[in-house]
Amino acid sequence: MPILKDGRRRQKPVKNFRSTGEAMRISRYIIPTLKDDPSDAVIVSHRLMIRAGLIRKESAGMYVYLPSGLKVLRKIINIIKEEMDRSGALEFLMPELTSADLWKESGRWDTMGPEMFRIEDRNGMEYSLAPTHEEAFTAVVRSVISSYRDLPVNVYQINTKFRDEIRPRYGVIRSKEFIMKDAYSFDIDDEGLEKSYQTMRKTYRRIFERCGLETIPVEADTGSMGGSDSEEFMVASEVGEETLLLCGQCGYRANQEKAEYKITIQRNGAERSEDLEIVDTPGVKTIEDLVKFFNCPEEKFLKSMIYLADDDPVMAVVTGDREINELKLKNYLGANSIEIAPDAAVEKVTGAPVGFAGPVNDLKVKTVYDRSVREVVNGITGANKADKHYKGVNPGRDFTIKDEADITSAxxxxxxxxxxxxxxEKKGIEVGHIFKLGRKYTESMNVKVLDKKGKEITPIMGCYGIGVNRTMSAIVEQHNDERGIIWPQSVSPFDVHLIGIAKSESEISEADKIYHALINSGFDVLYDDRNVSPGFKFADADLIGIPLRLIVGKSYFKDGKIELKLRKSGETEHVEKGLLVERVRELIKIDN
RNA sequence: CGGGGCGUGGCGCAGUCCGGUAGCGCACAUGGUUUGGGACCAUGGUGUCGGAGGUUCGAAUCCUCUCGCCCCGACCA
Known part of the structure; x- marks a missing residue:
């Protein structure tokens, strides 16, 4: 989206141009509010953003930002920009159409998969609509640095990303096209990276705080990029796509995919080992079925799943009350990819149909045991034969635990x-992610600088992203009530919402005067000058959610006082015309 | 990609089972009366019923194909 590329037509310079502000009269503005909820929006932010006239859907995963929506987006962008600049990062603008050569250099042309949009030009040259810009930035930085003296450097842009999402959803939270602030730091060594990373940690906290967003920074996995430290900035939400684990005591906070937990050892010491016994279990396959069949608690069962880790079969064994964490498993195995094995592969490995796998008698396949498995006494597990399970299964005696790891989700x-x-547990929306990237790109793309001794070294990178549109959604998700949005002042589309309730020509001109006085004092005013009932205007104002509302109506025409009302608390006060500007200035600063 | 649902005026929906003049609310236009929490009266305009093909005297409705959208899942910032 060429939001930052100034696509406006060139205009003749106008001397002494002064805005008349006419465009901010609602009667002349485009802010199409809706009384009814759009039928295809399910979450509150999506509904409100459409109803308040901020966005319109173009098609699945693509949204139009209407004027007031764009204003909010720009305010968020400005906050991000100011804080990034303050941190010392340097802003770029990268092409969104990136040549395949770049991606081939890093190897990601092949590994990126279908989420990357790929296109060809008329000559058959291949390009990608960039889903991210590691390669592009690495390439520019490579071309402009040559010495350790040039580092550290942190480069960033705020630009559109394209991702062919499997399923766009929740309005602007997951879309095919979105604006992202992405930054990449380059340092000569680990200490430098740590410093850059800590700077970003602080910067991110400031950014979200200024946006009025309460975020929960959590430990996260670094993804396929490798690397060590990683922090995600989450916004608590019922519709969050991530699950977080939080400790109320010490403040430990982690994404479920990464979260560790202490294992509870409650081995029933009194229970005697029973003999291994084979049991007919026709058609009993799932843990749920087994619990009913054996009338035993879930944790008695050994759930055995077959995976393909980089195409090699692996069995993962966990107790029945636990979910396998594929990411932990993948990391433990050091694999690049991991997936549930297709049925045919399962049958080949276990010699039995799906649903009857088990570790007893040590299959030839590599097997990873969760830490909980060793505590099981007289467990039950598949017998690797159709419709048969073993009971009285005991680790050590009936199978050997060679590979043991934490492979289950907390x-x-x-x-x-x-x-x-x-x-x-809490659900969360990820609005930002910072992590230490390592040398994946600097190595594959051969970035070198000379160190103090004239020796070539490979810089180390950090990567820092913020989803801008998603941040906007998250703010709405966090700041609303049954009547509409309640913007934090810092990202509100306008400074004040002026409502005129005038019944005659002279009253209209009085209200207009106030409007002009506010504009001339530098305020960004949305002026409801429509000839509709007061209730209609109030309801629209509640929906649109500008934090400060001024009403020129009954009380003004009676005793010359303008009513000020705060959207959030509903508090009102009446101010003399002459003191209005000053008072508005004070009130607007409160929230910032 | 699997499962489920939905496409009818700008928006929200009814009508589809059981084929027979396309409706309702909101919005919109004009005139009038109203005006501090989504006013009222009168008049008016608005639809290739998602698309294509078929069945039929006749299709929003039945059949076939297709496109789009939403939800759940798998997957992912």
Whole structure:
């Protein structure tokens, strides 16, 4: 989206141009509010953004920003820009159409998969509509640095990304085209990277705070990029696509895909080992079925799943009450990709149909055991034969645990890995992510600088992203009530919402005077000058959500006082015309 | 990609089972009365019923194909 590329037509310079502000009269503005909820919006921010006239859907995963929506987006962008600049980062503008050569250099032309839009020009040259810009930035930086003296450097842009999402959803939260602030730091060594990373940690906290967003920074996985530290900035939300584990005691906070937990050892010491016994279990396959069939708690069962890790079969064994965390498994195995094995592969490995896999008698396939498995006494597991399970299964005696790791997801109630107190779960929307990238790109794309001794070294990178549109959605998600949006002043589309309730020509001209006085004092005013009922205007104002409302109506025409009302609390006060500008200035600063 | 649902005026929907003049609310236009929490009266305009093909005297409705959208799942910032 050429939001930053100034696509406006060139205009003749106008001398002494002064805005008349006419465009901010609602009667002349485009802010199409809706009384009814759009039928295809399910979450509150999506509904409100459409109803308040900020965005319109163009098609699945693509949205039009109408004038007031764009104003909000720009305010968020400005905050991000100011804070990034303050941190010392340098702003660029990268092409969105990137040549395939770049991606081939890093190897991602092949590994990116279908989420990257690929296109050809008329000559058959291949391009990608950039889903991210590691390669592009690495290439520019490579071309302009040559010495350790040039580092550290942190480069960024605020620009559109394209991703062919499997399923766009929740309005602007997951779309095919979105604006992202992406930054990449280059340092000569780990200490430098740590410094850059810490600077971004602080910068991100400031950015979200200024946007009026309460975020929960959590430990996260670094994804396929490798690297060590990683922090995601999450906004708590029912519709969040991520699950977080939080410790109320010590403040441990992690994404479920990364979260660790202390294992609870409650081995029933009194229970005697039983003999291994084979049981007919026709058609009993799932843990749920097994619980009913054996009338045993979930944790008695050994769930055995076959995966393909980089195409090699691997069995993962966990207790029945736990979910396998594929990411942990993948990381433990050091694999690039991991997926559930197709049925045919399962049958080949276990010699039985899907649903009857188990570790007893040690299959030839590599098997990874969760830490919980060793505690099981007289467990039940598949017998690697159709319609048969073993009971009385005991680790050590009936199978050998060679590879043991934490390969299950933490869940609410599990014990904090740091302090041992129970953790709780929360859903969250990811609005920002910072992580130490390492040398993946600087190595594959051969970035070198000379160090103090004249020796070639490969710089180390950090990567820092913020989803801008998503941030806007998250702000609405966090600031609304049953009547509409309640913008934080810092990102409000206008400074004030002026409502004129005038009944005669002279009253209209009085209200217009106030409007002009406000504009001339530098305020960005949305002026409801429509000839509709007061209730209609109030309801629209509530929906649009500008934090400060001024009403020129009954009380003004009676005793010359303008009514000021705060959207959030509903508090009102009446101010003399002469003191209005000053008072508005004070009120607008409160929230910032 | 699997499962489910939906496409009818600008928006929200009814009509589809059981074929027979396309409707309702809101919005819109004009005139009038109103004016501090989504006013009222009168008049008016608005539709290739998502698209294509078929069945039929006749299709929004039945059949076939197709496109789009939403939800759940898998997957992912």
């Amino acid at each position: 869940k609410g109630g599990d014990l904090c890995p740091l302090c041992g107190k129970p953790m709780y």
